[in-house]
Amino acid sequence: MTMPSPNLDSLTPDVLPAGPVRALSPSDKANWLRGLWDSAGMAVILIALMVVLSLTVPNFASVANFRGLALSVATVGMIACTMLFCLAGGDFDLSVGSTVAMSGVLSAVVSNATGSVTLGVAAGLGAGALVGLANGVVIARIGINALITTLAMMQIVRGLAYIICDGRPVGIQSDRFWGLGINSFAGLPVPVWIVIVCFIAFGILLNRTTFGRNTLAVGGNPEAARLAGIAVTRTKIIIFTMQGLAAAMAGIVLSARMTSGQPATAQGLELQVISACVLGGVSLTGGIGTITGVVVGVLIMGVVNNAMNLLNIAPFYQYVASGAILLAAVMVDRFKQSYSA
Amino acid sequence: MAADGFLRFQNVAKSFPGVRALDGVSFQADSGSVHALMGENGAGKSTLLKTLSGVYRPDAGRLVIGGVPQTFRSTADAIRAGVAVIYQELHLVADLSVEENLYLGHLPNAKGWVNRRVLRENALRQLASLGEDISPSTRVGRLSIGQRQMVEIAKALTRDAKIIAFDEPTSSLSAQETDRLFRVIRSLRDSGRVILYVSHRMDEIYALCDATTVLRDGRHVETFPSLKALPRDTLVQRMVGRSITDIFSYAPRPHGKVALEVDGIAGPGLAAPVSFSVAKGEILGFFGLIGAGRSELLKLIYGAARRTAGTVRLEGRMLDALKPSSSIRLGTVLAPEDRKKEGIVPMRSIAENLNISARRHFSRFGFLINPAMERQNAEQYVSRLAIKTPSVRQLIRNLSGGNQQKVILARWLSEKPKVVLLDEPTRGIDIGAKSEIYSIIYQLAREGVAVVVVSSELPEIMGISDRIMVMRSGKVSGVVPRDQFSAERLLNLALPITDHEDTRVAV
Numbered sequence: 001m002t003m004p005s006p007n008l009d010s011l012t013p014d015v016l017p018a019g020p021v022r023a024l025s026p027s028d029k030a031n032w033l034r035g036l037w038d039s040a041g042m043a044v045i046l047i048a049l050m051v052v053l054s055l056t057v058p059n060f061a062s063v064a065n066f067r068g069l070a071l072s073v074a075t076v077g078m079i080a081c082t083m084l085f086c087l088a089g090g091d092f093d094l095s096v097g098s099t100v101a102m103s104g105v106l107s108a109v110v111s112n113a114t115g116s117v118t119l120g121v122a123a124g125l126g127a128g129a130l131v132g133l134a135n136g137v138v139i140a141r142i143g144i145n146a147l148i149t150t151l152a153m154m155q156i157v158r159g160l161a162y163i164i165c166d167g168r169p170v171g172i173q174s175d176r177f178w179g180l181g182i183n184s185f186a187g188l189p190v191p192v193w194i195v196i197v198c199f200i201a202f203g204i205l206l207n208r209t210t211f212g213r214n215t216l217a218v219g220g221n222p223e224a225a226r227l228a229g230i231a232v233t234r235t236k237i238i239i240f241t242m243q244g245l246a247a248a249m250a251g252i253v254l255s256a257r258m259t260s261g262q263p264a265t266a267q268g269l270e271l272q273v274i275s276a277c278v279l280g281g282v283s284l285t286g287g288i289g290t291i292t293g294v295v296v297g298v299l300i301m302g303v304v305n306n307a308m309n310l311l312n313i314a315p316f317y318q319y320v321a322s323g324a325i326l327l328a329a330v331m332v333d334r335f336k337q338s339y340s341a
Numbered sequence: 342m343a344a345d346g347f348l349r350f351q352n353v354a355k356s357f358p359g360v361r362a363l364d365g366v367s368f369q370a371d372s373g374s375v376h377a378l379m380g381e382n383g384a385g386k387s388t389l390l391k392t393l394s395g396v397y398r399p400d401a402g403r404l405v406i407g408g409v410p411q412t413f414r415s416t417a418d419a420i421r422a423g424v425a426v427i428y429q430e431l432h433l434v435a436d437l438s439v440e441e442n443l444y445l446g447h448l449p450n451a452k453g454w455v456n457r458r459v460l461r462e463n464a465l466r467q468l469a470s471l472g473e474d475i476s477p478s479t480r481v482g483r484l485s486i487g488q489r490q491m492v493e494i495a496k497a498l499t500r501d502a503k504i505i506a507f508d509e510p511t512s513s514l515s516a517q518e519t520d521r522l523f524r525v526i527r528s529l530r531d532s533g534r535v536i537l538y539v540s541h542r543m544d545e546i547y548a549l550c551d552a553t554t555v556l557r558d559g560r561h562v563e564t565f566p567s568l569k570a571l572p573r574d575t576l577v578q579r580m581v582g583r584s585i586t587d588i589f590s591y592a593p594r595p596h597g598k599v600a601l602e603v604d605g606i607a608g609p610g611l612a613a614p615v616s617f618s619v620a621k622g623e624i625l626g627f628f629g630l631i632g633a634g635r636s637e638l639l640k641l642i643y644g645a646a647r648r649t650a651g652t653v654r655l656e657g658r659m660l661d662a663l664k665p666s667s668s669i670r671l672g673t674v675l676a677p678e679d680r681k682k683e684g685i686v687p688m689r690s691i692a693e694n695l696n697i698s699a700r701r702h703f704s705r706f707g708f709l710i711n712p713a714m715e716r717q718n719a720e721q722y723v724s725r726l727a728i729k730t731p732s733v734r735q736l737i738r739n740l741s742g743g744n745q746q747k748v749i750l751a752r753w754l755s756e757k758p759k760v761v762l763l764d765e766p767t768r769g770i771d772i773g774a775k776s777e778i779y780s781i782i783y784q785l786a787r788e789g790v791a792v793v794v795v796s797s798e799l800p801e802i803m804g805i806s807d808r809i810m811v812m813r814s815g816k817v818s819g820v821v822p823r824d825q826f827s828a829e830r831l832l833n834l835a836l837p838i839t840d841h842e843d844t845r846v847a848v
Contacts, residue, residue: 209708210700217697220686227645227677227684228697228752229666287688 042281042296042329049300053307060310067189071257073302074191075100075250075266077295079273080280081202082246084294085239087277088206090219090286091139091146093243095131097269098157100251101262103128105161107177107252108170108261117177124252125245131157132244136237154270161263170261181256191253198246203291215239220287275322276301279329300325344566347372348504348535352402355388362388364559365402370552372503375526375536377546377568380556380580381771386539389556390506393537394426395419406504425497426506431489433496435482440464442481443496467495471525487518494525505529506537511545523549541771543573555579581773588776589804592783593823596807597621598656600791601673601760603642606651610637612815614651619760619791624782626806627795629835634815635795636678639762643675644668655759669698672759676749676766678795680742684749687738691730692719694737694748699755722751727777743767743774750781761785764795779805799828811835 054061079096086093103124111120135153139146172178183190206212217225218235226232255261280297282289304325308318346369355363363385370376378386391397393404395413404411406422413419419426433442440460441448449459464477473491481489490510497505507526511519526549530536538550546553547568555562555576562579565571600621605614611634619625627635640646642653644664653660655671668674677683686694696715701707703714719733726747730740737745746766753761763782767775782805786792796802802809803826811819811834819834 208710208712210704210710211708213693213697213700213710216689216693217686220688221682223683224677224686225697227643227665227675229664229669230697231664231666283688287686 041332042279042293042300046296046300046303049303053303057307057310060307065306065310067192069302069306070192070195071189072306073298074189074195075254076269076272076276076301077195077298078198078250078253079243079247079269080276080294080298081198081291082239082243083273083277084202084206084280084282084289084291085212085215086243087274087282087284088219088286088289089215089236089239090222091236091239092150092274092284093135093240094147094150094270095135095153095157096243096247096273097266098154098161099128099131099244099247100254100266100269101264102131102157102161102164102251103248104251104255104265105165105170105261105263108172108255109164111177112170112173115174117174120174120177121180121252125248128244128246128248128251129241130244132241132247133237135244136240139240140233140236158263165261165263167263169263172255172259172261178256178259181253181258191257194249194253199291199295206289206291211235211238216287216289218286219283219289272301272322275326279326300329344371346370347407348537349405350389350402351405353389353392353399353404354401355392355397355399362559363392363399366556366559366561367402368554368561368564370504370535370537370554372535373530373533374551375530375538375549377550377553378537378539378556379546379553379576380562381773384556384580384771385559386556387508388559390426390428390508390537390539393419393424393504393506395424420500420502423501423503424506425500425502425504427490427493427497427508427510429509429512431486431493433481433489433492436480438478438480439468439475439484439492440477442492443467443477443499445496447500463499464495467498470498471495472521485518486513487515487521490514490518490522491525494529502534504535504537506539508539509541510538511540511542519545543576546576547573557582577772580771588772589779589801590776590783591804593807594622594783594786596623597789600656601642601793602652602654602657604652604654606638606641606648606653608637608641608646608648608650610634610646610815611641613817615817616651617810617817617820619793621759621789621791622786624786624792624794624805624807626802626809627793627812628799628802628809628831629797629812629818630837631797633812633835635812636764637815638812639675639764639793639795642668643673643762645675669756669758672756673762674753674756674758674760675762676746676753676764678764678768680745680749680768685737685745688736690734691723691728691737691740691748692716692733695719695722695733695751695755698752702755718755719751722748722754726751726754726781741771741774743770743778746770746774746778747781750778754781754785758790760791760793762793762795765797766794767796767798767801775801799831803828803831813837 059065083093083096106127107120107124110123111117114120131153135150138144138149180190185193206215214225214230214235217228217230218232222232251266254265276297277289277294278284278297279300280293280295282293301322304321305318308321349369351367352365353363354365366385366389378389380386388397392399395416395418398413411422413422434445437445443464444460449456449463461477468475468477471491471494473495475484475488475492481492484492494505510522514522526536540546550568552564552566553568553576554564557580597620599618602618604616606616607614615638617625627638629635637646641648644667647663655673660668660671660673665675681687686697692715696718699718700710700715703711703718705711716733722728723730723733728744728747728751730744737748740748767778770778782792782794794802794806807823809821809826809831810817811821811831813835814837821830
């Protein structure tokens with residue numbers, strides 16, 4: 001056997017040769033097929049699901065229903081974008097549901113008090129960002145476990161939401177504020193546009209920026225990332241701050257849709273968001289995650305809930321169904337991994 | 342004992358996506374003999390052991406034990422057939438006691454109620470048969486690695502194992518523990534068992550084994566029924582497929598001006614401040630025992646650990662790098678010791694791992710990455726460093742250790758560094774890949790890069806260094822120029838002054 005000897009003419013070339021891209025070898029093709037299944041397996045399931053539901057559930061395949069469906073996944077979708085970064089970065093955030101409620105209430109209170117929607121929105125976003133920043137600093141700089149930190153923050157922030165409004169829902173006076181949740185633009189409700197923009201923006205952030213790639217490296221192996229010169233602490237703090245901001249945005253839009261800030265809203269939302277991400281193939285141990293996966297995960301959850309509503313299935317059963325779907329998805333994923341290992 | 346071929350592999354084949362791990366391997370091992378399994382990393386030894394232990398089912402071929410063909414559907418089947426495989430990472434439950442571990446899964450019991458007295462007696466008997474005096478009630482987590490290995494062996498004996506396979510059992514043992522292990526293995530052999538022994542260490546193979554089988558690229562190369570009068574070179578040549586006499590192929594180079602100057606650096610892991618300098622084009626070796634402070638020193642220089650005193654200058658410029666990113670920017674890079682824990686991001690691709698740092702050079706505005714350039718850079722280094730992979734999109738964890746290390750080197754070569762710090766660059770890497778990594782190191786030095794290499798392998802550090810600094814217990818104990826290299830001198834500087842026995846050096 002001859003060893004392939006390295007070509008050592010020059011190890012550190014100054015100019016990168018602009019060679020043609022190599023033709024695909026058979027194993028490349030095998031990888032590509034597996035990659036397709038890895039990334040699109042869930043998408044195939046989503047499409048199959050939609051076809052079946054269109055044929056079997058009355059009123060499922062209608063423009064009005066799809067618009068409603070899109071609106072219903074907007075909240076989860078916005079937060080899932082940043083939860084993707086959080087999970088792929090090797091962390092966890094349970095505080096988003098509380099942040100949604102708190103920032104919604106705060107925006108309502110501030111906009112009512114000042115008469116300025118801008119100020120109200122800014123206050124909500126600012127508060128959300130602060131919650132995220134606090135999470136990030138405690139987790140990344142002080143080194144407390146993310147689960148514990150955000151569990152604590154979940155309760156603190158929920159408490160703040162009640163404190164801000166003294167426990168009572170705050171009706172929003174400005175109809176310009178309502179518009180954030182109710183108005184439509186080019187046939188789609190504003191929240192749907194926001195979530196679409198989020199998916200695109202965070203997709204670009206993950207795939208096309210050093211920050212996104214660093215996130216995956218930090219989640220995949222924090223020590224290797226640190227020794228490779230990545231600012232691990234800073235990356236994590238930014239991720240959590242973004243997460244707080246996204247939750248706040250979702251909270252403001254949600255309060256606009258409800259025309260009031262509700263301190264008790266969005267309980268358990270964090271689990272829905274994490275479920276959607278996991279359905280979309282995001283690894284809970286970090287290092288793996290794609291935006292298309294998250295979109296698919298969010299849609300699967302939305303489609304199933306929507307169909308169950310159309311079929312008038314009682315909410316109690318819906319919980320059972322959502323849990324079962326999550327479990328099934330994770331098992332499919334597990335099976336896929338052991339098959340390819 | 343007679344050559345009875347108690348354990349036979351017959352045309353065993355196993356493939357994984359993109360890799361033919363075993364390609365029709367046939368050989369036999371006899372009872373009452375220690376049979377070495379040799380080959381470079383990726384030769385198929387681990388896969389072979391895993392088919393033996395029932396972890397993998399062969400795609401083709403079969404195992405015959407004592408004349409009976411076997412199909413293992415699970416590891417439990419293999420255990421029932423009398424096979425025990427003792428892996429590098431031991432499979433013991435740290436929070437349970439020794440005795441509970443010994444009888445894990447078959448605790449002596451009556452209708453589910455554990456009979457503690459019988460358990461204790463049996464455990465004592467098994468341990469005594471190995472000459473161990475560990476208390477059966479000790480938690481396994483409190484035992485040394487050597488003791489745990491004995492527990493693992495005793496566990497195999499409680500299951501009446503006829504075939505015991507060891508996978509690199511000495512990699513974390515002291516010399517004394519190794520001697521003990523060898524005595525135990527010999528007595529197991531003398532009791533008529535088949536022992537398979539996987540190791541990279543030639544000395545051990547020659548000291549312990551009766552026969553040896555060499556694998557290469559998943560194929561059976563040759564089985565030598567006796568190691569007596571078998572020259573090492575022959576064995577190495579079978580493993581590598583070529584002679585390895587010129588593995589180091591050292592040639593002196595001109596040295597330039599001083600590149601790295603370390604003055605009085607101190608910090609965690611060092612007992613006294615360290616000063617030294619390296620010239621452009623020079624290869625400076627750091628030799629010492631594990632724990633002598635060499636890795637810590639590199640991390641202090643690199644800024645991965647906080648230094649408490651001292652200065653580092655790079656080409657005369659003060660390098661106040663207190664974090665890796667600033668070191669990298671100024672041209673000092675580190676390939677860390679523990680590739681898995683500190684080097685690679687296992688679930689990401691080769692390209693991703695390779696461009697992790699250098700991508701900023703071809704990113705727009707410093708943050709918008711350029712996928713085409715990244716792919717090109719990765720493909721270029723994959724071909725330059727002969728990294729064996731079907732594609733740069735392959736996950737790095739699917740590569741062999743040597744190829745992973747080349748990716749790490751490529752990561753830093755793309756930074757065009759001035760100083761390269763290499764911590765155990767060839768640990769756990771097969772001989773072929775080692776010599777390729779040496780060529781890369783020489784080439785770097787010829788291009789005027791200052792190279793600092795930490796290694797615990799004496800032949801390696803003597804083979805490639807221009808100068809060796811020896812460390813002992815967190816201090817520099819001596820500096821030896823190349824014309825004065827001798828194993829004796831280096832070892833004397835490295836060994837703790839009181840204890841000359843307790844150290845072996847890998848070959």
